[in-house]
Structure formats: structure tokens, C-alpha cells
């Protein structure tokens with residue numbers, strides 16, 4: 061049996077643990093902290109105590125052990141009150157993994173006025189929704205979100221936690237993993253279960269995509285991974301699916317050292333590249349800044365978004381937020397059209413996950429053709445103009 | 455203002471060799487360089503020092519030869535450089551790296567700001583920054599593209615997000631990770647190089663920073679690389695024949711048959727009866 065104990069000789073009744081306890085179970089009595097019987101052994105007080113006066117007895121010295129962690133938890137990411145597609149993709153993947161493990165799939169839904177998002181999560185595969193609906197969660201905030209997620213994880217003890225490899229996901233996940241002292245694998249493109257050992261096999265590209273590595277986290281729980289948007293498949297939404305919405309008794313921090321002052325969502329052709337289904341990308345081969353207009357026109361006709369290689373960004377033809385590749389964004393659209401792009405690995409690292417790749421390049425030996433599904437050989441401007449004309453005919 | 459910059463040595467080439475036993479990368483014998491993102495981090499720190507005064511310390515965890523890389527940061531204008539180097543640190547994943555860096559930074563004393571690169575281009579994990587901030591109990595912000603304002607109490611940054619930008623303010627001390635667009639790093643000056651010759655790089659072992667052996671190196675790393683493979687990228691692309699407009703019309707036809715183009719204008723869409 062694991063139990064929790066306060067070392068009376070060390071405790072100076074500073075009260076840090078009282079504040080840290082998410083369940084209000086610690087009180088200061090006669091200059092020493094005492095722990096109530098509704099303690100869940102979550103360990104928040106242990107990490108909060110500056111004097112190491114609180115310890116779990118019968119537990120490993122490292123606070124994080126594998127005992128009784130079960131189920132898969134997905135962090136639901138919202139954008140403008142809507143659940144981001146990557147969340148549904150993760151739910152689809154989580155269902156597949158959960159089936160092999162024989163466990164339920166839960167989602168942690170943090171936000172303000174998110175009840176319709178909860179039913180969306182159920183339609184896409186969640187059995188349980190841990191809903192934390194509060195005005196303080198309206199905007200993504202690393203500190204507050206980490207505090208709430210930590211409590212949810214300590215309460216429900218999932219064995220696997222999946223998050224989108226988005227800007228926010230890749231900020232929140234490492235903060236959380238560090239707090240929980242567990243392992244985290246970034247930017248996975250493939251997940252599987254080793255059913256014998258009940259381990260999550262997490263595969264990710266490294267070295268600009270030149271190497272794939274499969275990573276496991278054998279000793280700590282939850283096993284955490286961020287997963288690239290656009291890689292996993294969402295299930296078709298099922299309006300008849302049943303799920304349960306639970307409002308966990310979490311405490312939302314009253315104050316934060318992080319304040320989000322302003323959020324600017326770009327409009328029109330500058331919409332979210334990482335979520336785009338179609339990307340038309342310009343390389344140095346388009347020749348001049350003026351030709352960016354043609355690329356934008358093609359993108360617009362296709363309902364896509366404009367991307368670019370690094371030299372195009374460096375030349376100032378478009379802003380850095382459009383850069384794709386190792387030092388830019390990673391995209392996995394359904395269709396990627398590379399216009400005048402040579403296909404250097406630093407670029408392809410950010411787009412090789414696209415479902416269909418079209419290369420337009422005058423050089424038949426350019427490396428981009430080796431990852432493209434379709435190649436058009438010739439002057440990129442002539443071809444882009446012909447494509448525009450062709451699409452306008454339709 | 456006391457600023458700490460975390461810098462990592464990365465292989466200059468994307469060719470990789472592996473240690474079959476541990477599944478970790480063999481770093482010896484491969485030409486190396488400063489992680490490009492960390493050069494933006496260092497530049498930003500030097501600029502802050504120039505306007506606000508104070509000192510810049512660079513810190514790295516790595517093999518002994520990383521001292522040369524740290525020398526180069528001194529030549530660029532850093533005041534002090536710390537190398538955490540010990541066999542016991544070897545094989546660290548991002549959690550164990552963050553723990554070791556936190557121990558080193560604890561030994562350095564107080565600080566106002568830590569700047570990391572957005573990610574290291576070998577692992578591309580982007581995890582050490584936020585993980586380190588957590589270990590030190592300070593707030594963090596990733597993907598910073600511009601420092602808008604900073605004083606002794608707070609820092610206001612422009613952060614690049616998936617959908618655009620946001621302005622976020624953090625109370626100091628804090629940690630930020632920076633993207634490439636934030637600045638254009640300077641080149642070392644002759645005077646800087648000469649000055650660096652006489653400046654030592656401080657070497658600290660695990661014991662020097664009071665690191666718990668259970669939390670560092672392979673031992674302290676919850677994640678394990680179980681296998682690695684080279685991805686199959688080679689593909690025979692299908693090529694269209696003819697001039698520009700012939701190729702264009704074949705492509706449009708193909709994309710259309712793959713369902714990658716929306717419904718034809720004026721055509722029936724699915725929800726029209």
C-alpha cells in the first residue's frame with residue numbers, strides 16, 4: 061500500500077503544500093501540515109514542498125510510477141472555439157490504439173463555452189470528455205493550461221497522452237512531461253502498440269527527415285507523444301455515438317505570470333499553413349517577387365494556401381510565417397504543388413508527408429522529382445499560367 | 455540584466471551514424487556547428503545586453519570538444535561560458551538534458567532571462583526549452599519572433615502561432631525560445647576572437663552541479679530509442695508530356711479524378727438536390 065507522510069521534524073508549516081493541493085486536503089495544525097483522508101496521493105504537495113518533508117511511503121523514490129495508469133487521453137485543441145482537425149485525427153488514431161489495449165479513449169477539453177465541442181469530440185471517437193469550461197481558459201496560456209492538464213492527468217492516470225504537434229501542443233507537452241517526469245516524443249508520424257509489453261511505439265523523423273526513429277517510454281506514465289497534424293486519419297463523425305461528459309474538480313490558477321495580450325489570426329491567403337489541405341509553394345525558380353502573384357492566384361483557385369522555400373523568404377518575397385522546411389513549418393496537406401523548388405532535404409523535411417506531391421521544375425533531374433508523384437518539366441511560369449487558365453475554364 | 459543562452463552543438467552534415475547498442479547518435483568524428491537557432495538566441499541576448507546592460511552567459515551540455523563552440527560564443531560577445539560535461543550526462547533525452555541544464559543554471563545563481571533556440575536541428579524536438587523552464591519554475595514562451603518590450607520586471611514578445619501571431623507578456627525571470635526571423639546574427643570580430651583567447655570556458659561535472667545520478671544521462675531518460683531506419687523516399691514520379699498547356703491540362707484532369715479539386719463551378723455539389 062502506498063501512503064503519504066509528512067516528516068514532522070522537517071515541516072515548518074510554510075503552507076506551500078496547502079496551496080498546491082488540488083483537492084484542499086492539507087491543513088496546518090499545530091505548526092505541521094496534516095493530510096486529510098480524501099487525499100488521492102497525486103503528489104502535488106511533494107513537488108511543492110521546499111523542504112522535501114512530504115513523501116510517499118511504499119513508492120519508488122521517483123514520484124512517477126507505472127501503477128494503475130490506464131486508458132488513452134487526447135488533448136483537444138481549440139481554435140476560435142472550434143475543435144482543431146488534428147484533435148479528430150488523434151481521436152481516430154486513439155480509437156485504433158485503444159482497441160488493441162482494451163481501454164477507453166478520453167479527451168481533455170479546456171476552454172470557454174466549449175459544450176458543443178464536447179459533443180463533437182464524442183462524435184469523432186471519445187468515450188469520455190473531461191470538460192473544464194472557464195473564462196480563464198478562453199485563450200491558450202501555457203501556465204494555466206499546464207496546471208489544469210496536470211490535475212486531470214493525476215486524477216485519471218492515463219497510460220498514453222496524445223497532443224497535436226502544433227505550436228501550442230509542442231509548447232504544452234514538454235512543460236507537462238517535465239512536471240510529471242515522464243517521457244515525451246515529439247512530432248510523431250506513426251504510432252503502434254507493442255501489445256505484449258503494453259508499450260506505445262512512437263515513430264518520428266529526425267535529422268531533417270533523413271532518419272526515422274522508433275521511441276518508447278517503458279518505465280514512466282503517461283507515455284506522451286505529440287503527433288503531426290494531417291498524418292493520422294479521423295473517423296467519419298457518428299452522431300449516434302455515446303459518450304460521457306465529466307466535469308473534473310480541478311482548480312484553475314487565479315494568477316499567472318503569463319498574460320496573452322493580443323491574438324492575431326491571419327486571414328485570406330495567409331490562413332493556417334499547417335492545417336491547409338492544399339499548399340502551393342514557391343521556390344527560387346519562380347524568378348522574381350512579382351511572380352508571387354501568380355502563385356497566389358493558383359493557390360486561390362485551388363482553395364489552397366501559399367508556402368515558400370527559405371531563399372524566397374530570405375529574398376523578402378513573402379514573410380517567414382510561410383516558410384516550409386526544417387527551419388520553418390511542417391505541413392502535411394492532401395496536395396502540395398512545388399513551383400520552382402529544387403527539393404533540398406531541409407525543405408522536404410517540412411513537406412514530405414504530403415499525400416500528393418506535384419513538382420514543377422525545368423530541371424528533370426532536380427531532387428524534388430524523387431519525392432513527387434507527378435512531375436511537370438518546363439518553365440514554371442508558363443506552366444503555372446497554363447494551370448490558372450485551365451482551372452478558370454472549369 | 456542577467457541573460458543565459460542555451461546552446462547546443464549539432465552535426466554540420468545530415469549524414470548520421472548510430473550506436474547500435476544504445477540507439478543513440480555517434481557524434482564523434484563528425485564535423486559540427488552551433489545549432490543555427492541558438493545563434494539567433496545568442497544574437498538576441500547580445501543585443502539586449504547592448505541596450506540594457508548586464509551580462510550574457512552561454513551554457514551547453516555536451517562532450518568536452520563543445521568547449522570550442524563555447525569559445526566561439528565568447529568571441530561573439532558572451533561574458534561567460536559554461537560546459538556541463540561528464541560521461542554521466544551521456545545518452546540524455548530532452549528530460550534529462552533539461553534537468554542537467556537546470557542544475558547548471560541553479561549553480562550560476564539568479565537570472566532574468568533564458569533564451570533557447572526554437573529547436574535543435576539534429577533532433578528537431580523543440581522540447582528542452584519548455585522542459586527546462588518547468589524545472590526552474592519560470593514561465594516560458596516558444597516561437598518568439600520579436601521582443602517588443604523588456605524591463606527588469608517583464609518581457610513582452612510577439613509569438614508566431616499556427617494561425618498568425620500573438621503578443622504575450624511574461625513576468626521575469628522567464629525563458630523564451632526564438633525562431634529564425636528574430637534577427638540576423640553578427641560575425642565575430644578580430645578583437646572578439648583575440649579577447650576570447652584569454653577567456654576560459656568553465657567546465658562542470660555532474661557532481662559540480664549536484665546532479666542526482668538518477669536524473670541524468672541514459673539512466674535519467676524515460677524515453678529509449680528502440681530502432682532507427684532510413685525512410686524510403688525514392689519514388690518514380692509520373693511525368694506528363696507536351697508543352698506547358700498540355701501538361702497543365704493533364705495535371706488538372708488527374709487532380710480532378712483524384713478528388714483533389716473542388717466541384718466544377720456551376721456543377722452539382724453534394725448537398726444540392
Ligand SMILES: Cc1cc2nc3c(=O)[nH]c(=O)nc-3n(C[C@H](O)[C@H](O)[C@H](O)COP(=O)(O)OP(=O)(O)OC[C@H]3O[C@@H](n4cnc5c(N)ncnc54)[C@H](O)[C@@H]3O)c2cc1C
Pocket residue numbers: 342343344345346347368369370371372383384385386387388389399400401402403404405406407410420421422423426438439440441490575
Ligand atoms: C540549417 C539549414 C536550414 C534550412 N532550412 C530550410 C527550410 O526550412 N526551408 C527551406 O525551404 N530551405 C531551408 N534551407 C535551405 C535549403 O538547403 C535550400 O537551399 C532551399 O530549400 C532551396 O530553395 P529553392 O528550392 O527555392 O531554391 P533552389 O535550390 O535555388 O532551386 C530552384 C529550383 O528552381 C528550378 N528553376 C529555376 N528556374 C526555373 C524556371 N524558370 N522554371 C522552372 N524551374 C526553374 C531550378 O531547376 C531549381 O531546381 C536550409 C538550409 C540550411 C543549411
Ligand SMILES: Nc1ncnc2c1ncn2[C@@H]1O[C@H](COP(=O)(O)O)[C@@H](O)[C@H]1O
Pocket residue numbers: 459460461462489491492495513514515516548551555569570571572573574575577578579580581582583
Ligand atoms: N545539450 C544542450 N545543451 C544546451 N542547450 C541545449 C541542449 N539541447 C538543447 N538545448 C537548447 O534547447 C533548444 C531546443 O533543443 P531541442 O529540444 O533538442 O530541439 C536548443 O535550441 C538549445 O537552445
